Amino acid sequence: xxxxxxxxxxxxxxxxxxxxxxxxxxxxxxxxxxxxxxxxxxxxxxxxxxxxxxxxxxxxxxxxxxxxxxxxxxxxxxxxxxxxxxxxxxxxxxxxxxxxxxxxxxxxxxxxxxxxxxxxxxxxxxxxxxxxxxxxxxxxxxxxxxxxxxxxxxxxxxxxxxxxxxxxxxxxxxxxxxxxxxxxxxxxxxxxxxxxxxxxxxxxxxxxxxxxxxxxxxxxxxxxxxxxxxxxxxxxxxxxxxxxxxxxxxxxxxxxxxxxxxxxxxxxxxxxxxxxxxxxxxxxxxxxxxxxxxxxxxxxxxxxxxxxxxxxxxxxxxxxxxxxxxxxxxxxxxxxxxxxxxxxxxxxxxxxxxxxxxxxxxxxxxxxxxxxxxxxx
Amino acid sequence: xxxxxxxxxxxxxxxxxxxxxxxxxxxxxxxxxxxxxxxxxxxxxxxxxxxxxxxxxxxxxxxxxxxxxxxxxxxxxxxxxxxxxxxxxxxxxxxxxxxxxxxxxxxxxxxxxxxxxxxxxxxxxxxxxxxxxxxxxxxxxxxxxxxxxxxxxxxxxxxxxxxxxxxxxxxxxxxxxxxxxxxxxxxxxxxxxxxxxxxxxxxxxxxxxxxxxxxxxxxxxxxxxxxxxxxxxxxxxxxxxxxxxxxxxxxxxxxxxxxxxxxxxxxxxxxxxxxxxxxxxxxxxxxxxxxxxxxxxxxxxxxxxxxxxxxxxxxxxxxxxxxxxxxxxxxxxxxxxxxxxxxxxxxxxxxxxxxxxxxxxxxxxxxxxxxxxxxxx
Numbered sequence: 038x039x040x041x042x043x044x045x046x047x048x049x050x051x052x053x054x055x056x057x058x059x060x061x062x063x064x065x066x067x068x069x070x071x072x073x074x075x076x077x078x079x080x081x082x083x084x085x086x087x088x089x090x091x092x093x094x095x096x097x098x099x100x101x102x103x104x105x106x107x108x109x110x111x112x113x114x115x116x117x118x119x120x121x122x123x124x125x126x127x128x129x130x131x132x133x134x135x136x137x138x139x140x141x142x143x144x145x146x147x148x149x150x151x152x153x154x155x156x157x158x159x160x161x162x163x164x165x166x167x168x169x170x171x172x173x174x175x176x177x178x179x180x181x182x183x184x185x186x187x188x189x190x191x192x193x194x195x196x197x198x199x200x201x202x203x204x205x206x207x208x209x210x211x212x213x214x215x216x217x218x219x220x221x222x223x224x225x226x227x228x229x230x231x232x233x234x235x236x237x238x239x240x241x242x243x244x245x246x247x248x249x250x251x252x253x254x255x256x257x258x259x260x261x262x263x264x265x266x267x268x269x270x271x272x273x274x275x276x277x278x279x280x281x282x283x284x285x286x287x288x289x290x291x292x293x294x295x296x297x298x299x300x301x302x303x304x305x306x307x308x309x310x311x312x313x314x315x316x317x318x319x320x321x322x323x324x325x326x327x328x329x330x331x332x333x334x335x336x337x338x339x340x341x342x343x344x345x346x347x348x349x350x351x352x353x354x355x356x357x358x359x360x361x362x363x364x365x366x367x368x369x370x371x372x373x374x375x376x377x378x379x380x381x382x383x384x385x386x387x388x389x390x391x392x393x394x395x396x397x398x399x400x401x402x403x404x405x406x407x408x409x410x411x412x413x414x
Numbered sequence: 415x416x417x418x419x420x421x422x423x424x425x426x427x428x429x430x431x432x433x434x435x436x437x438x439x440x441x442x443x444x445x446x447x448x449x450x451x452x453x454x455x456x457x458x459x460x461x462x463x464x465x466x467x468x469x470x471x472x473x474x475x476x477x478x479x480x481x482x483x484x485x486x487x488x489x490x491x492x493x494x495x496x497x498x499x500x501x502x503x504x505x506x507x508x509x510x511x512x513x514x515x516x517x518x519x520x521x522x523x524x525x526x527x528x529x530x531x532x533x534x535x536x537x538x539x540x541x542x543x544x545x546x547x548x549x550x551x552x553x554x555x556x557x558x559x560x561x562x563x564x565x566x567x568x569x570x571x572x573x574x575x576x577x578x579x580x581x582x583x584x585x586x587x588x589x590x591x592x593x594x595x596x597x598x599x600x601x602x603x604x605x606x607x608x609x610x611x612x613x614x615x616x617x618x619x620x621x622x623x624x625x626x627x628x629x630x631x632x633x634x635x636x637x638x639x640x641x642x643x644x645x646x647x648x649x650x651x652x653x654x655x656x657x658x659x660x661x662x663x664x665x666x667x668x669x670x671x672x673x674x675x676x677x678x679x680x681x682x683x684x685x686x687x688x689x690x691x692x693x694x695x696x697x698x699x700x701x702x703x704x705x706x707x708x709x710x711x712x713x714x715x716x717x718x719x720x721x722x723x724x725x726x727x728x729x730x731x732x733x734x735x736x737x738x739x740x741x742x743x744x745x746x747x748x749x750x751x752x753x754x755x756x757x758x759x760x761x762x763x764x765x766x767x768x769x770x771x772x773x774x775x776x777x778x779x780x781x782x783x784x785x786x787x788x789x790x791x
Contacts, residue, residue, distance in 0.1 A: 061658065151656065210640075222625060228605075264588045278436060280436040
């Protein structure tokens with residue numbers, strides 16, 4: 038039996054060296070994680086582990102960012118499943134990343150290798166190996182977490198029982214690479230960036246990271262939802278319609294974006310932001326597998342695909358493309374929302390139905406309180 | 415008879431002082447313009463002038479950027495109409511703007527007042543007054559030019575015979591303000607900006623303007639069209655999938671956006687970019703007119719509205735909103751295209767139909783070679 042973190046507490050697990058797809062090595066890597074629910078194995082040796090994969094600036098505390106979905110009796114039912122969420126390799130919430138100390142006693146900084154989504158999955162595989170977990174019942178994730186989930190199904194079909202892939206595509210589109218590269222450039226243009234080695238300097242490319250977040254946030258949120266909230270309103274006690282333009286006289290939506298930018302700067306590292314955004318640019322299920330559709334067709338793990346009708350970052354036709362081409366489609370679901378991409382985090386009622394449906398499809402067990410049937414009684 | 419510029423040649427017209435909506439004054443302003451086709455007035459004193467309104471970074475040479483639409487026998491038929499296109503006040507292609515010399519012998523810089531779309535129209539009205547043109551048969555424009563066209567119909571119904579409003583909304587949406595403010599901030603964050611007074615310094619906030627353009631371009635172009643062209647291709651002789659992230663190892667779409675950024679930096683002034691983007695943020699047909707729908711209802715000039723199905727900057731529902739609420743809707747047209755917002759510039763075949771239809775609706779004259787009927791013979 039693996040020794041796991043106390044329920045709901047952050048724990049760090051050493052996983053050894055990680056070799057990247059492009060041929061570099063992250064030495065002495067560590068992965069931070071949370072766990073909820075008791076670990077069990079059935080007679081066939083299959084575990085009840087459910088892996089949750091967080092999005093770009095998420096972390097391993099999925100009970101926080103998916104609070105409505107994860108817990109006892111909830112859609113991701115911790116009475117039944119042993120739910121594990123790791124912080125991605127290269128992140129800044131406990132796992133080894135550019136802002137971590139290198140074994141030589143200095144910061145990794147720009148010596149930290151570029152990682153792909155596949156590298157993220159391999160690091161997580163090493164993490165499971167280190168804990169002695171050999172199978173997982175299901176993997177679920179949205180956005181970058183959805184890309185990781187899809188790669189799990191492609192890379193380790195013998196380990197993964199089923200996958201729920203939310204609000205993502207089979208590969209980065211040129212538009213995504215464009216808008217993501219604009220964010221990376223905003224950080225690299227900040228003179229505090231120091232080519233990624235700013236950790237020792239005592240300064241922080243906060244302006245660049247804030248600029249990146251403003252752009253990103255507008256790709257995460259639908260224009261309908263943002264307009265409902267802010268329209269053309271001025272920020273309180275400010276006048277954006279004055280006779281001369283003043284940066285401190287803002288529309289309400291500008292103040293909102295400044296707030297989102299400041300919040301991210303407080304909680305996230307610019308080095309990790311660049312690294313993980315670059316990993317999203319590299320996302321391509323088809324690479325070295327004979328192309329996109331051949332790679333999708335070869336995935337025999339049952340996969341549920343869900344998307345958001347108003348998502349401009351990962352438009353719904355990309356999830357339709359996944360569902361048409363996956364080798365073993367479990368189900369397809371559309372989240373209908375003015376919120377856009379972030380709806381997989383915010384539309385709790387719809388997500389509850391989708392995730393309960395997912396678990397009922399993969400374990401249609403009448404004793405399982407999360408089954409689809411029981412949910413409708 | 416007004417004395418007009420020689421056909422197809424840039425000319426500058428002094429228009430006196432311009433008072434802005436917010437209470438500032440642009441002294442001794444000038445407007446640059448182009449003219450094609452002979453000026454005529456009919457028995458009722460109505461002129462054959464057609465005003466073309468350019469978009470944010472456009473200029474008065476509409477025969478260049480609308481080459482397929484404007485000319486002898488074309489949809490905007492210079493055999494019939496006297497077509498005039500002015501460079502917007504605050505622009506940098508001949509009209510007075512932040513980069514122009516102030517009457518005191520120094521650059522305007524940040525002393526140049528903020529302008530609204532209404533100020534742009536008022537400056538153009540003063541331009542027509544200066545030339546002695548008292549009526550225009552039609553005004554046409556897309557994007558910022560569409561906002562100007564709509565304000566023409568709202569502000570000067572006694573002058574404007576009809577209007578064609580393309581790919582724009584009744585007011586800025588919060589999402590537009592957000593993404594446009596992110597562009598302004600990219601320029602203001604450039605240390606060469608000097609709060610808008612960089613003209614004397616001999617340097618140029620080119621990095622900031624380039625960053626703004628990259629973001630903007632991705633709102634002008636549909637993700638389908640960009641993906642068709644670039645997908646996940648690497649730029650020739652570069653490897654964006656290497657073991658360490660290198661800013662000079664790019665995807666093809668990054669190189670394309672760098673090219674777009676460089677091209678704009680060569681041809682456009684950052685001060686004008688900030689000023690005109692701010693004008694777009696201020697766009698609101700409803701301001702001081704009893705709200706949006708009341709203002710639209712009061713517009714009795716016949717208006718054709720057209721939009722693009724894949725436009726994420728001015729989504730098609732915004733043109734549907736215009737068409738539902740305008741007081742005298744002439745026609746509604748949808749441009750179907752993967753190109754997104756810029757389709758009003760690039761989908762020549764569809765635009766040709768729409769513009770010919772517009773002119774046939776406002777002058778269903780059998781002798782008019784641009785009528786809808788004849789077009790189909």
